[in-house]
Amino acid sequence: MTEQTALINGEIDAVISPRDRGLAYGDGVFRTLRCQAGRVLAWPRQYARLQADCDRLGMACPDEALWLADLARLAPWDASIKLMVTRGVAARGYACAPDAPLTRLVLVGPLPAYPDALYRDGAAIRLCDWLLPIQPGLAGVKHLNRLDQVMARREWSDPAIFEGLMRNARGELVEGVMSNLYLLQDGCLLTHPLTDCGVAGVMREMVLRLATELGLPTVLRSFDADVMLSAEAVLLSNSLAGVVPVGRCGQRLWQDFSLAAQLNHRINSLCLEESRLCLPV
Structure with missing residues (x-):
């Protein structure tokens, strides 16, 4: 695993806005994946479920190629991977703009040690x-x-x-x-x-x-x-x-x-x- 363990919208040094709806309301979805010897396990199923969950919340899921580019940049080996999508940054209030840019996050960390x-x-x-x-x-x-x-x-x-x-x-x-x-x-x-x-x-x-x-x-x-x-x-x-x-x-x-x-x-x-x-x- 590289030293960089997180990407936000494909950027290493980016930060989450305090107005992000994922932070404010939990307005988003996620998936946890296992990476083994540099291979993300069950990737087609994981991405399909991410798409389906985004659809349930009325959000467009970021394209598969973007996620794969993020994972290639982080180059995990044996790792736990968390993919998150939020409805993005918005002004105060529950109403959301349908055309607001989404926030895409990839977090990579160590696998839990299951004995x-x-x-x-x-x-x-x-x-x-x-x-x-x-x-x-x-x-x-x-x-x-x-x-x-x-x-x-x-x-x-x-x-x-x-x-x-x-x-x-x-x-x-x-x-x-x-x-x-x-x-x-x-x-x-x-x-x-x-x-x-x-x-x-x-x-x-x-x-x-x-x-x-x-x-x-x-x-x-x-x-x-x-x-x-x-x-x-x-x-x-x-x-x-x-x-x-x-x-x-x-x-x-x-x-x-x-x-x-x-x-x-x-x-x-x-x-x-x-x-x-x-x-x-």
């Missing part, structure tokens, strides 16, 4: 008290307003806890603070439909596809904590960690992590197959 034990022994998780708001208009979108996740993450400081699970006002388990959630139950892979809250992660799309290829039916259905605790296996996923098996939630223990291992093997291959090389300029 082998996380996949071998499973993750420890907890249930969060903070609730996800029900808002169908933003369901699935990875928008910049992550205050609900920030408040949920404040609930624990124990480093042994990998993730917290978040519920909505109906008591349905929707997702983790930083991950999507799946249950193995009665020979099916169950996950929340995300029709009125939650984030539709790129890894979620891949998990559902590859589970079907493994002969495991996928079911989009809501469920509560009692159903989760009775499941045969519980899995989490995000773009940096891949598929993580859950080993413990309170007193409930799980020991069969074979499905997570199978999915990870296939996802790693597919992510590399769909990767894009970051060539330095």
Whole structure:
């Protein structure tokens, strides 16, 4: 990785305006990507989701060539990459000008250090008290307003806890603070439909596809904590960690992590197959 780790609208020395709507209102979207040996994993899926989320907010997504030029300039190797788009700079007030220039940001940093034990022994998780708001208009979108996740993450400081699970006002388990959630139950892979809250992660799309290829039916259905605790296996996923098996939630223990291992093997291959090389300029 080069010393320069951020670009704003393609400029190394640029700064974010205090009037940027992303800063003022969380008015924008983002994606987190994994770069491995100079290749951005699952790039076509990541860019497609960025486009879709921009469209949901009524913004035009910056052209793919601009992002790739930014990544080539930063030339990451093994890195975490965050792409952000905001509605740009505006005067005070919620109204936005449809022709205002967008702000495009690329941040590159080190990959989180996930120990082998996380996949071998499973993750420890907890249930969060903070609730996800029900808002169908933003369901699935990875928008910049992550205050609900920030408040949920404040609930624990124990480093042994990998993730917290978040519920909505109906008591349905929707997702983790930083991950999507799946249950193995009665020979099916169950996950929340995300029709009125939650984030539709790129890894979620891949998990559902590859589970079907493994002969495991996928079911989009809501469920509560009692159903989760009775499941045969519980899995989490995000773009940096891949598929993580859950080993413990309170007193409930799980020991069969074979499905997570199978999915990870296939996802790693597919992510590399769909990767894009970051060539330095």
